Every structure is written in C-alpha cells, then in structure tokens.
Amino acid sequence: MSGQTPALAERMQHIGLSPTMKGTIAAEKMRREGIDVVDLGAGEPDFPTPAHVTAAAHKALDANFTKYTANMGTLELREAIGFRYREDYGVSYAPDEIIAAAGGKQALYHAAMTLFGPGDEVVTHAPGWPTLLEQIKLAGATPVVVTTRVEEGWALTADLLLSAVTPRTKAIIVNSPGNPTGALMSETEAKKLADEAAKRGLWIIVDLCYEGLVYDSVPHNLPKIFGDVMRDKLVLCGSASKAYAMTGWRCGWVLAPKAIVAGCNALQSHESSNVNSITQKAVVAALTSSQDCVAEMRAVYKQRRDQVIEWLKEEPRLTCAVPQGAFYLYPSVQAFLSPSVPTSQAFTDGLLAKEFVVVPPAEAFEATAAFRLSYATSLEKLREGVTRIIRYANSLPLK
Ligand SMILES: Cc1ncc(COP(=O)(O)O)c(C=O)c1O
Missing domain, CATH: 3.40.640.10 (Type I PLP-dependent aspartate aminotransferase-like (Major domain))
Known part of the structure; x- marks a missing residue:
C-alpha cells in the first residue's frame, strides 16, 4: 500500500544502515559514471590474503x-x-x-x-x-x-x-x-x-x-x-x-x-x-603458521602512516594525532568549518562532490569536526587523495 509505512518491528526505529557505507554507495555511483574517485574510506586491508x-x-x-x-x-x-x-x-x-x-x-x-x-x-x-x-x-x-x-x-x-x-x-x-x-x-x-x-x-x-x-x-x-x-x-x-x-x-x-x-x-x-x-x-x-605475513603488512602500513602524516603537514590546519594502531588517520577539520560548511559531514560531502574523494565524516563515529582516512591503500592513491583533500580545504571560504 503506497504512502504507508510498512509495519516494521519497533527495534528498526532505532537502527539504520551503517553510516560508513553511505559514502561508499555514492562513490560507487560516481565510478559507474566514469568519474575518477579516490576511495580512502575502506575499512579493510588492500593486501591479498596470504598465499x-x-x-x-x-x-x-x-x-x-x-x-x-x-x-x-x-x-x-x-x-x-x-x-x-x-x-x-x-x-x-x-x-x-x-x-x-x-x-x-x-x-x-x-x-x-x-x-x-x-x-x-x-x-x-x-x-x-x-x-x-x-x-x-x-x-x-x-x-x-x-x-x-x-x-x-x-x-x-x-x-x-x-x-x-x-x-x-x-x-x-x-x-x-x-x-x-x-x-x-x-x-x-x-x-x-x-x-x-x-x-x-x-x-x-x-x-x-x-x-x-x-x-x-x-x-x-x-x-x-x-x-x-x-x-x-x-x-x-x-x-x-x-x-x-x-x-x-x-x-x-x-x-x-x-x-x-x-x-x-x-x-x-x-x-x-x-x-x-x-x-x-x-x-x-x-x-x-609463522606470523611473518602480519609483520610484513604491519611494516607497510606503518610506512604509509608516517608518509601520509608528512603529506598532511603541507596543510598545517589539517591537524592529526599520530595513531599507534589500526590503519586509520583521523584529521581535524575544525579550522575549515564555517556557516557554509558547518559540519564534517558537509566537509566530506563537498570533498566528494568537488574532488571525488571518499572519506567518512566524524558524524559516522558519534563525533564532530574530523574525518577518517584509511591508509589501507597504495601510496599512489594516498598521495592523490591527500592532494585533493588539501586543494579542497584551501578552496573553502575563510570563517
Ligand atoms: C572496531 C571494529 N571492531 C570490529 C570490527 C569487525 O570486523 P569483522 O566483522 O570483519 O571481523 C570492525 C570492522 O570494521 C571494527 O572496525
């Protein structure tokens, strides 16, 4: 019956689709349209499973x-x-x-x-x-x-x-x-x-x-x-x-x-x-078996973490703590928020629309004024992604 809410169970009023998946869905649509998207949203290793x-x-x-x-x-x-x-x-x-x-x-x-x-x-x-x-x-x-x-x-x-x-x-x-x-x-x-x-x-x-x-x-x-x-x-x-x-x-x-x-x-x-x-x-x-494969992947992640932190310093207002684990950076966008870009969700929406970079905003993690950047991807993609993020940040109106 059109126009009527289906009779879902009460519990469904309190949960929704994982917010980290929303950017990925929008990016998929862009990719189908032939757009060169840089996806730094992935929560998974880019390595193949060990042989x-x-x-x-x-x-x-x-x-x-x-x-x-x-x-x-x-x-x-x-x-x-x-x-x-x-x-x-x-x-x-x-x-x-x-x-x-x-x-x-x-x-x-x-x-x-x-x-x-x-x-x-x-x-x-x-x-x-x-x-x-x-x-x-x-x-x-x-x-x-x-x-x-x-x-x-x-x-x-x-x-x-x-x-x-x-x-x-x-x-x-x-x-x-x-x-x-x-x-x-x-x-x-x-x-x-x-x-x-x-x-x-x-x-x-x-x-x-x-x-x-x-x-x-x-x-x-x-x-x-x-x-x-x-x-x-x-x-x-x-x-x-x-x-x-x-x-x-x-x-x-x-x-x-x-x-x-x-x-x-x-x-x-x-x-x-x-x-x-x-x-x-x-x-x-x-x-x-030997845990060498884990150590090898960890060494690559660490190298990427350190490299991306260096690259982010090209825009000192994108401050970022050095994380000790996982494969994410979590830069602050506080310095870029303004009446026209009031939230990190608005920041990442604009980043996707203008520079085709996917990163989940802090709001996806019950937080504000930041985004998550996954370095579980190649240095080449990371370099391109950071260049686009900085270009976008610099294009925003000053407060
Ligand atoms: C903090 C945290 N815990 C648990 C998981 C669960 O991962 P999986 O179900 O693939 O083992 C994830 C996945 O992203 C995670 O980020």
Whole structure:
C-alpha cells in the first residue's frame, strides 16, 4: 500500500544502515559514471590474503571439507585461537571458553546479546565504531558514550570510562586499537580500569579486532592485564579480518567464561550455525603458521602512516594525532568549518562532490569536526587523495 509505512518491528526505529557505507554507495555511483574517485574510506586491508592461508582453503575444498562443523567451530580452530592468544599474550583459554563466529562483528553481537538486556547501561567511547552502539541497542540495553579528546591524542583513560558508570552499568566496552582514531588504551590505564571494574562487579568487553596492527612497539597486552584481575568477567572479541587480510572470509571469535560462550553458542545455533567450513581451515593456517605475513603488512602500513602524516603537514590546519594502531588517520577539520560548511559531514560531502574523494565524516563515529582516512591503500592513491583533500580545504571560504 503506497504512502504507508510498512509495519516494521519497533527495534528498526532505532537502527539504520551503517553510516560508513553511505559514502561508499555514492562513490560507487560516481565510478559507474566514469568519474575518477579516490576511495580512502575502506575499512579493510588492500593486501591479498596470504598465499599459505588460501592454500589451506584450496586443500579443504579438495578434501570436500564442505559440511556442517561443530556449531562453535571445529576443535582444531578453537585450539588454534587458544594457541594464538597463549603465544601472543600468555593467557590460557580452553576450547569450551572459545567460540568462532562469522566475523568480529558477529562475535561482538553475540556477546552483547548474551550479556545485556533492558535496564542495563553499557559504557563505550567516541569517536568510535558505530556498530558497538547499535548492538547495545539491539540487545535492549542503553549505550552511554564517553568522548575522548584530540588534545590528549584520543587517549582512552580509566577515569573517563568510569565517570559514566552508574548503578545500572553492566559493562564497559573498550575498542583498542580503536576505529576511527587508531588510538590505544595504555596498559597502565587498562590495569586501573581492571581494578575498578573488579571492585564494582562490572564486565569488560575488549574489541581487539585491530590486534596485530600496533606500531612503534608499544606494549598492548590487554588480555593479560584484564585477565589477571578479572578473568571471570572478561570477554575478548577478535577477528581474522584485519591482521590476516581476511575480511571476506568472515571469521571472528569470543574468548570468555564458559557460561558466556555457551550463551553465544545457543544464539548462533538458532541463527547462522558454524562459520564457513573452508574459512575455518584457512583461519587455522593463519593462526598457527609463522606470523611473518602480519609483520610484513604491519611494516607497510606503518610506512604509509608516517608518509601520509608528512603529506598532511603541507596543510598545517589539517591537524592529526599520530595513531599507534589500526590503519586509520583521523584529521581535524575544525579550522575549515564555517556557516557554509558547518559540519564534517558537509566537509566530506563537498570533498566528494568537488574532488571525488571518499572519506567518512566524524558524524559516522558519534563525533564532530574530523574525518577518517584509511591508509589501507597504495601510496599512489594516498598521495592523490591527500592532494585533493588539501586543494579542497584551501578552496573553502575563510570563517
Ligand atoms: C572496531 C571494529 N571492531 C570490529 C570490527 C569487525 O570486523 P569483522 O566483522 O570483519 O571481523 C570492525 C570492522 O570494521 C571494527 O572496525
């Protein structure tokens, strides 16, 4: 019946399509029209999946490893995840404390659905990945957002997160390395937060999806620091997507106390069942073979990060903190806002319309006056993108 709103469920009034996807859709349309678009919006590695990982998938296919597996993931995969966390962080998780899901996104969603419900408040931070907020809402709980500050390099501190805790707070979600700022929670702050959370009986969920992409040898052993103090209320969510250039394969995981993993398992058993069987074999290869491929990609990302920061200095008003992780820069556009370009959304809309550069605005991350620039693309494209961004910024009217 035209003109009438279809009778969608009430929950659909509170969520919409991920805002980071909007620019990508507009850019796709331009590309179809033959326009030379520079896309610096991608939230995924530009590298191919490492050859030894795809070889394991080919082998699985040839062996007809194409049936349902255990709902939680094969024992082999869960042991491989446990092995990786033991090697990297010195923490110990048994196979029944680990479940594989279809990406870190589903891992986080199942953790949210298992733990949160109506009446609960869940504290998380902005600028931040919007999905975390939507998942809290989908679980019927209330997100409470604290804001990190550019003046402090977007540092996520225990005091800031704890300042939002009320008697209704059930959990705190920490994303480190963080999207979109690339900032890390320091080990000192993590210890402080762990001690307080343990005292107050709060859960901590750590979104570690950019683990493996930490630069400058900064210590970042959050699993051990939280685990030593409050393992019984700690949920670690990780993913093969970013570190191993496996975004399309869809594999993430939850490491948590048995009851939480059992909850995730029950949800998954009625929803999507096991992660794709071929993917599972590929991820076992990724997690248990040499980690040199991760180090090699990390070295390239670091070189790009440093180079783009240098290029951005050509326009000193585009100030940008040096991120310690992930593959994003988060330059400020504060100096360019004016009555005719009042928001970063207006800035990035104009950038797309005039210079055909795609970057998501701060508004996509519950923030203002900045945009996210992904350096998971070639130096050539990055150079072209930065040139266009600076040209556009300089064309804007002065305040
Ligand atoms: C902060 C953060 N967490 C989790 C994810 C989930 O990634 P995936 O579902 O591909 O593992 C993403 C993806 O962009 C992310 O940015």
